[in-house]
Amino acid sequence: MAASGWIMGKVKAVPSGDTLVIMGSAKADMLPPEKSITLSSVIAPRLASRHGTDEPFAWDSREFLRKLCIGQVKEQRQKGETSPYVTELLRLEEIARDQGLGCWSKEPGAVKASIRILPSSTIGEANPSGTKGFVTEMRGNALEAIVEQVRDGSTIRVHLIPSFSFVQVYIAGVQAPSMGRRLPSAVAQKEVASNGKASREAQAPPTLEALQKPVASAVRIILEGTDSFDNMFASVYGLDA
Template identity: 45%
Template sequence: MATTAAGNSAWYKAKVKAVTSGDCVVVVSVAANAKSGVLPEKSITLSSLIAPRLARRGGVDEAFAWESREFLRKLCIGREITFRIDYTVPSINREFGTVFLGDKNVAMLVVSQGWAKVREQGQQKGEVSPFLAELLRLEEQAKQEGLGRWSKVPGAAEASIRNLPPSALGDASNFDAMGLLAKSKGVPMEALVEQVRDGSTLRIYLLPEFQFVQVFVAGIQSPQMGRRAAPETVVEPEVTVDSTNGDAPAEPRAPLTSAQRLAVSASAAETSADPFGPDAKFFTEMRVLNRDVRIVLEGVDKFSNLIGSVYYPDGESAKDWPLELVENGFAKYVEWSAHMMEEDAKRKLKSAELEAKKSRLRIWTNYVPPVSNSKAIHDQN
C-alpha cells in the first residue's frame, strides 16, 4: 500500500551522488548544519516514470536502458537539486518524488526526450506524480517525434542493447589483463566508475567495450571497509545405527544447543571497518562515482585487477584524485604499487603524506613520529 506525501509541501536541497537508472537518483544532504564526513543519503525514484531496466551482471539490458541512464547521469551527477517526496511504497522500500534541477522538472526533461514512459496510476490510489497531466502530454509529443525509446528507426531498439562481455570480477579467465597492459600501459583510457569498494578501490566499465573490472589505485591504500565473514557451515551429525547389531553408538553427539548456535552465529558476524574507512569511501564516491574518468594503467595483479592512476574532470582541468586522498588524510603511501609509477608522481604522494602526518589528519590523528637514534653533532665524541 502506498503512503502519499502530497500534503507535505516540504522541499529539500541535496546533491546527486549517483544515478542508478534512467528514473532513479541517490542524493546526499547539503544542509548548512550537516556534519562533515559521511552524510545522510536517500534514493529517489522519479514519480510516475518507468525507465528501461539495465542488466544485472550476466544479464541483458532492456532496449534503450543505457541511453536512458546516461541521459539522467549526465544531466544530474554531482549537481545540486531540490526534491520532494510525493509517495512511498513500503512493500518495496522505495520513495518516489519530484526533482528540480534549477527551475527544470527533471522528470519532464526525461520524458520529453523519450527516455522513460509514464505510468498513469500505480497499484494503489495516490501513487501518482502531481505533474501527471504534463508528463502525459510530453510523452505523447516524444512518441510523435520518435525520440529516445520511441525511435522509429528500424533496428534502433536492437542496436541500443549493450553486448556486455563477462565480468572480470571473481573470474580472471574472463579478461586478458596482461594483454591490456601490454597494449595500453601509460596510455589514458576512458572509463566510467560504477562502484566504489573502498576509498582506493574502484569497479569500472572500460569504454567503449564495457569490460567490468576492478582497479586498485597505484601508490596508495585507504582504510578498509570491513566485510561479512563467510558463514561457518555447521554439520550436525546424525545418530547412525550400526548395521551389524542394530545398536546406536555408545556416545552419540547431541544437536547444538541454543547457546552453541548463538556462538556460531557470532563467529560469522560482520568485521568492522577500519577507522575512517567509511569517510574515505564517501570522499571517493562524491568525486568519482558514476563519473567519467581516465585511467592510466601501471600494472595488473594475478587476479586480473588493474593497478593504475585515476583522474577525474574538474571544469577544464583533470584532478589527481589519489593525491587528494593522501592530502586529506584518507590514504597512505604504499611502495608495493608505487614502484610502478614515475618518480615525480611518487614524490608528490610522499610529500602529501608527510604533510598529512604533520597535521595529524584523519588516519594520522594518533601519529607519533619515530624516535631518532642519532645525536646532534656537538654531542658526539
C-alpha cells in the same frame, strides 16, 4: 525533512533511468545516510544485470539522467504523494511518440544500436593470460571509463567503455584508510569512529571530484600493473586532462 514533505540530498549514483541514490548530510564520526528513490510517474527501460541484454535505450536513458543529476543537490518528495508533473509528462510522452523520439525512434537500426550486450565473462576469464595478461596488453593505453562507485579514497569501480566490463581499479601510488561499512545504528557509528576521521576525509576528495560536474564521472584510466591478487592499479584522469 521540511514541513512541505520534501527532503534534500546530493545525488551520489544513478543506477537506471528512473532511479537515484541520494546521499544526505552526516554528523561528525558518522557515515552520511543514503536512500534509493524511484522517480514518480516515470518508467525507464531496464538495464541488464551481468551477462544480460538491455531493453532498448536503457543505457541512453540512464546516461541522460546521470549527466543531468549526478553530484547535484536535489529535493525528494516523500512516498505516497502524487507527482505534480503527471499532466506535463503525459504531454511530452505524446510529443515523443508523434515525433519518433527516444524509444519511439523510427530511424533504421536505432533500436538495435541502443542495446548493450554485456560481456559473458570477466576480463580475467576472457583473456587467456587472465587479468595480468589483459593489463600487460593494455598497459599505457588510455581507456575510457565511467565511475560507478568511489569505494574509498584510493579505489573506484568503473564500467570500461565500449566493452562495458565492470572492474575495480586501485589508484596507482595512493593508499587510503579503510572506510566503515554501512551497518545498523550504533554498530556502524562505532566502526566509523574506530576508522577515524582520516578515512572519511580520504574518500571525500575523489568522491566530490568524480561527482562534481555533470559528466565528471567519465574518466580516462591508464593501467599500470597488478599485484599478486590480480588487483588492477591505474592512473586516473578526467577526460579533459
